Amino acid sequence: MTSAPAPRPLTLITGATGGIGRATAFALAPDHDLILQGRSRAALEDLQREVQLQHPHTRTELLELDLLRPDTFAAAADLRPTHLVHNAGVAELGAVAKQTHDRWTWTLAVNVVAPAELTRLLLPSVQAARGTIVFINSGAGLRANAGWASYAASKHALKALADALRQEVADSGVRVASLYPGRTATPMQQAIREQEEAAYDPAAFIQPATVADVVRYVLAAPRDVSLDDVAVRPGPR
Numbered sequence: 001m002t003s004a005p006a007p008r009p010l011t012l013i014t015g016a017t018g019g020i021g022r023a024t025a026f027a028l029a030p031d032h033d034l035i036l037q038g039r040s041r042a043a044l045e046d047l048q049r050e051v052q053l054q055h056p057h058t059r060t061e062l063l064e065l066d067l068l069r070p071d072t073f074a075a076a077a078d079l080r081p082t083h084l085v086h087n088a089g090v091a092e093l094g095a096v097a098k099q100t101h102d103r104w105t106w107t108l109a110v111n112v113v114a115p116a117e118l119t120r121l122l123l124p125s126v127q128a129a130r131g132t133i134v135f136i137n138s139g140a141g142l143r144a145n146a147g148w149a150s151y152a153a154s155k156h157a158l159k160a161l162a163d164a165l166r167q168e169v170a171d172s173g174v175r176v177a178s179l180y181p182g183r184t185a186t187p188m189q190q191a192i193r194e195q196e197e198a199a200y201d202p203a204a205f206i207q208p209a210t211v212a213d214v215v216r217y218v219l220a221a222p223r224d225v226s227l228d229d230v231a232v233r234p235g236p237r
């Protein structure tokens with residue numbers, strides 16, 4: 001007698017239309033159904049078409065949300081995901097002496113408040129499925145360098161969110177992972193290089209597909225481990 005195949009997990013990826021988010025969608029599509037979150041309906045539909053072309057058996061749902069509007073998140077709870085990949089993020093460089101409160105508020109709202117609120121709303125579904133919650137953090141979540149205060153503060157706060165949550169949900173079988181990528185070749189990194197007045201050579205940085213493969217591994221890891229903190233540093237050249 002053959003046993004029934006395990007149901008496909010349903011995985012929410014925030015910032016799915018960005019560099020790492022998009023790569024994660026393609027990395028997971030062979031064996032996950034996907035909820036693709038983004039701000040632009042057109043960009044989400046383009047991504048959905050591309051995923052379905054390559055993986056016709058993958059179910060994709062679109063979640064159009066501005067992460068600056070947590071008051072609009074409630075509908076996401078109806079989607080009942082197994083796993084969450086909190087990937088969306090923003091970064092703007094600036095010295096503490098120069099960066100104004102609106103940039104701080106924006107950075108903390110997208111990078112910390114939104115994942116906290118989405119987690120709160122979706123936790124019952126992840127707990128029911130004994131799923132995994134992945135936070136795409138950054139090397140800046142472990143070290144704060146000059147010119148990076150608002151972004152590093154948001155990512156340090158994201159690490160605190162993940163660490164506290166891990167303890168809170170351990171009894172329900174939910175795993176919580178923080179990934180700390182180094183510089184990765186995405187539109188965010190291109191914008192950062194412009195702010196640094198430095199050249200942008202995508203080949204010089206980690207490839208988004210490599211980070212996505214790490215996400216895939218963290219979600220698929222055998223249940224006898226929890227990959228709590230995963231540094232994804234550039235390999236030696």
Ligand SMILES: NC(=O)c1ccc[n+]([C@@H]2O[C@H](COP(=O)([O-])OP(=O)(O)OC[C@H]3O[C@@H](n4cnc5c(N)ncnc54)[C@H](OP(=O)(O)O)[C@@H]3O)[C@@H](O)[C@H]2O)c1
Pocket residue numbers: 014015016017018019020021038039040065066067068086087088089090091110136137138139180181182183184185186187188189
């Ligand atoms: N690239 C790096 O070097 C690097 C290194 C370490 C960690 N990270 C982290 O990796 C994650 C992904 O970054 P990435 O490099 O892939 O950047 P990206 O290409 O700029 O993608 C960022 C994503 O976040 C979304 N986003 C931004 N503001 C939003 C808002 N208000 N509401 C909804 N979505 C919003 C963007 O949506 P739109 O497409 O609508 O703009 C986009 O999909 C971030 O958390 C980042 O901090 C990146």
